[in-house]
Amino acid sequence: QLQLQESGPGLVKPSETLSLTCTVSGGAISSSSYYWGWIRQPPGKGLEWIGTIYYSGSTYCNPSLKSRVTISVDTSENQFSLKVSSVTAADTAVYYCARHSRTGVENYFDYWGQGTLVTVSS
């Protein structure tokens, strides 16, 4: 059974960089069939797609965040990571990692991590 687990600091100061890692177990991140994505959810609000990466390193990011977001992959550790720079209180959210299936109309997030709350505060 595929499992994803987010890890990283729960508190980040304004203007600093948020860094999270997603560890994948029960399946290889280097599978040619899947991509890997990050989605966030501010407290009490809806879902926002941040970006997606393929094991080769190709990335697709939300233009609203693109200038501040870096997504990377480490196939040897079966992990992928997210960095968001110059954070503000508006970046406070639960951050989820997810498997992203992208085959034509079959384009969805089918396995999700449990999520991790990141609070931006001094």
Next chain:
Amino acid sequence: DIQMTQSPSSLSASAGDRVTITCRASQSISNYLNWYQQKPGKAPKFLIYAASSLQSGVPSRFSGSGSGTDFTLTISSLQPEDFATYYCQQSYSTPATFGQGTKLEIK
């Protein structure tokens, strides 16, 4: 960006009821439409893809329909475990975007 608008924002219903949630896209997205269920404090659970295809393991009381700009999620007979928030998501173009959610509450 394609905007996804769900209605209603909240809905009260009883166990055994049939409920329908609507999702409208700001432009045609063919059938590139997914549905998710989220319970408080939990990650979203993937339910339906391509507007009407049920993900493996999802109960058959859930169904989806629609194409173009208008879509529906129907739960034929509500079970206690179905009370949650539901989100639609378009995968027609980048960035992927979600509806604002529909909270299904117990009457």
